[in-house]
Amino acid sequence: MTAPAIELKTINKRFGPVWANRDINLRVMPGTVHGIVGENGAGKSTLMSILYGFYIADDGQTLVNGQELTIQNSQQAITAGIGMVHQHFMLVEPFTVLENVMLGMEGQGLLSRARGKARKALNDIASRYGLNIDPDAIVGDLPVGLQQRVEILKALYRGAKILILDEPTSVLTPQEAGQLFEILESLRSQGVTILLITHKLREIMAITNHVSVMRAGQMVAHRDTVKTNPEELAELMVGRKVLLTVDKEPARPGENRMTVDKIGYVDSRGVKCLKDISFSLRAGEILGVAGVTGNGQTELMKVLSGALSPTSGSVKLETRSGVQVLKVGEWPDAGQMRDYSIGHVPEDRLQQGVVKSFDASENAILGYHNKPEYGQPLLNPEKVVKATREMMDAYDVRPQLPSMKTANFSGGNQQKLVLAREMMKEPDILLIGQPTRGVDIGAIEFIHRNMIEARDKGAAVLLVSVELDEILSLSDRIIVMNDGAITGEVVASETNETELGVLMTSSADGDEPKLQKHGLQKEPEKEKEEVVV
Amino acid sequence: MSQLAAVESPRWVRIGLIPLLQLVLALAVSSLVVLMIGEDPIRAFKIMIQGAISTEFGGLSNTLYYTTNFIFTGLAVAVASHAGLFNIGGEGQAYVGGLAVAIVCLALDSTLNVWLIAPLVVVGCAAFGAFWGVIPGYLQAKRGSHIVVTTIMFNFIAMAFMSYALVVWISPLGGNSTDSRYWAADAVLPKWHEMASSFGMNASFSLLNPVLLLALACCVLVWVLIWRTRLGYAIRTVGSNPHAATYAGINANRIIIITMAISGALAGMMAVNEVYAAQGRLILNFTSGFGFMGIAVALMGRNHPFGIVLASLLFGALYQGGTELQFEISSISPQMVLVIQGLVVFFTGALDRLVREPVESLFQRRAIVAANASTGVAK
Structure with a gap:
């Protein structure tokens, strides 16, 4: 029997009182794809950071190809043949592919010789693994899927035989994800060992040979992928039975709440971020906005929430505060939008939704801080804390400490606080961006249930998410955005990932790219009710 | 992981002890400067303190x-x-x-x-x-x-x-x-x-x-x-x-x-x-x-x-x-006094973390050990 490519024995890592990793044992056999799943904060990233030399384990043994190693920094990890593809790419965008690949390994003296050597080596690797790419393309011009390919090439160029991929599909379209998995299969067939960290159980089922489940810093199970199923894995991750589907009645849409008419936005550099966006949003429905990150969804949310003034178009609001027609030049700010009964859960919680250094109670009034109910003329901390307690109670924010610094809450609890703040006022229109980003499964279930509940109470909900599963399971109607324009509108119950994926990459003028076939896109009917896990 | 930050060192450490240590450090270095020009630092500081707090000559x-x-x-x-x-x-x-x-x-x-x-x-x-x-x-x-x-x-x-x-x-x-x-x-x-x-x-x-x-x-x-x-x-x-x-x-x-x-x-x-x-x-x-x-x-x-x-x-x-x-x-010039003041600014402001981080992590570790002892965590 061959030695495992990676063997970890009783790895421990503590941060203060917290066991990030406790008694971790892991065996990854060479030439396999090994999945590691777990909720946020389960310790996956810490474990991979130990393997890649960012952290040093408190105790325990690391064996690579049967040899014991102490990996003190990433250079040693690279020498040992371990490569890592980070969730957020580590690329120099103005450089070419070749320059990025050879970065840090230029050798001495003049670049030209090193470049020649690197070009040859890069071509060898590319053809061996089927990773075709133009070495002279500027990385910043490449689509995300190809940028990720550059990251993989970088690792292989450095001699990686063991590849760690951290949430590799989080930035990809379904088609790009399909291509990635083809690449991973080709790498596996060439003897490369792959460690895949993900929270999407479907990917685990589709590509891995073995899967290890982490919970609260510990390895709770190792399974052969063929002998397990998503329900079992989810239960292992959370520690209890989890509902993977969203129960909802069909929507009963009411009157129009928001009519968006040809909204356009050109940013300061002259880039057209939004191109003639038009749609309507009705009471009692969830309208999903699908699309790959960075195709105008962020700008759309900012315009509708008042954080950004559009450069053309208009929006008509019909809410309990009357009918408003918003026009360019007199665009309301976010405070006025709230007065028009619009609640907004921002896409990027930490960047917009909360002030990390504030107490939870201070964040619980962000955006509503001018309301007299929080004290007059001065802010009354007792009233603010009382309101915060009510929010924490209703949305199960833990720990229930209004005076605790927001940064010290977990991502899921921060998100629940933001949702409570925006949803408990029961606004007529709810703009919700990435409601479950960085949120653990238990909380996802809770958040989804609350969104459906808000819809059933008559809220008009606009949901922006890059997680197609989430869009498909929550929305009643779906619009798809690409390159700042709407490329299609579909009814959620009559579509599937494949169709959405095509719309996500087609242009508004109607030229459609070829559809990539891969296992991931099969059986859409069966999967469309599944939630992101 | 973020729990580490949640354990704050006691208030008296943050507001009292750390600035005090910084001040002592600044005065220690100042002493060296005073020694270098051939004066007795103890005497110099005595004069400074008395000069600052005496009620007799309007110091306070x-x-x-x-x-x-x-x-x-x-x-x-x-x-x-x-x-x-x-x-x-x-x-x-x-x-x-x-x-x-x-x-x-x-x-x-x-x-x-x-x-x-x-x-x-x-x-x-x-x-x-x-x-x-x-x-x-x-x-x-x-x-x-x-x-x-x-x-x-x-x-x-x-x-x-x-x-x-x-x-x-x-x-x-x-x-x-x-x-x-x-x-x-x-x-x-x-x-x-x-x-x-x-x-x-x-x-x-x-x-x-x-x-x-x-x-x-x-x-x-x-x-x-x-x-x-x-x-x-x-x-x-x-x-x-x-x-x-x-x-x-x-x-x-x-x-x-x-x-x-x-x-x-x-x-x-x-x-x-x-x-x-x-x-x-x-x-x-x-x-x-x-x-x-x-x-x-x-x-x-x-x-x-x-x-x-x-x-x-x-x-x-x-x-x-x-x-x-x-x-x-008389051998201590106005510039000398500026040096001493500067050193205090240096240690309390510019080099704040020099003292703050080790002291805070010391108290955090102690708090953690105490917490573990009370909850009975092994290892």
């Missing part, structure tokens, strides 16, 4: 007089930094505040009594300081000119302008070449020793005056502003996360301009103490670095009014003690 009251200046300029820096603005222009804002004193006093000190003129002076200083702070604030908010650059430039503009004003307009009205005339005695607040003697107490001469109470009142007002008003909430939001401010419907540009007005007003009020009450006339370069020292005061006081009072007391004592020191030991 002069310390408090300096403290008053530091409170104003420290608060000015603190308020701005809550909005994420680094106001280095306290020096210029205070200097321009002095012009307000001169205008009010030169025009009215023969007609109005002290009860009418003092409020006018306070309002004038605040308004002039605010004006000098608002311009860089406006440029930052509307034009994107960096506040650090513009406030520094405004210090120079203030200096040149004030020199011109003093020489060309003010001194011809009865003063020396670069000073104004003295304000009429009836129009000026009594000093502490004068008040004491009118109550039959005996206090030695010092420049301490009732403006200290105004400074303390400003501390309370600033605390209320920052932590209890909606404006303060907006200021802190803009300072901590401008994106969140936009999200919340807070107009960051407006907040920047308002904050710089408040900050400038606080700095400008230093002139009430220095020009109106203590010196009794406007003199060239009366700010003599107090505006800049406000940065160190705010840094050491952690931008909190209470901390600023403590830090101002310390710097006031350093100033007063330093003055005594040059008196007593």
